[in-house]
Amino acid sequence: LEEEKKRLEEEALCLSQNSQTREREEGEARRRDQDAYAREIALLRNEGEEKARGFRVAVEFMQRKLHETQKELENERATCARVVTENEDLSRRCAASQGETKTLERAVGA
Secondary structure, eight states: OHHHHHHHHHHHHHHHHHHHHHHHHHHHHHHHHHHHHHHHHHHHHHHHHHHHHHHHHHHHHHHHHHHHHHHHHHHHHHHHHHHHHHHHHHHHHHHHHHHHHHHHHHHHHO
C-alpha cells in the first residue's frame, strides 16, 4: 500500500511537472506568435506610412502643377481679352476708315 501511494505520488508529481512544462511551452509559443504578429503589424504599419508619404508627395506635386496650370490659364484669358479688345478697336478704326474712304470717294466723284 505504501509503495502504491509512493508510486501514485511520483506519478502525480510527474503529471504536474509535465503539465507545468506544457503550460510553459504553450505560453512561450503564444509569446512567439504574439511577437511575430507584432512584427508583422509593425511592417504593415511602416509600409502604410511609406505609401502615405508617397501619396502626400504626389498630391503636393499635383497641387503645384494645378496652381501653375491655373496661372497659365489666367494669363491666357488675359491675353485673349486683350486681343478681343484690340480686335474691337481695329474693327472700329477700320469702319471709320471705310466711312472716310466713302466720303472721300463721294467728294472726288462730285
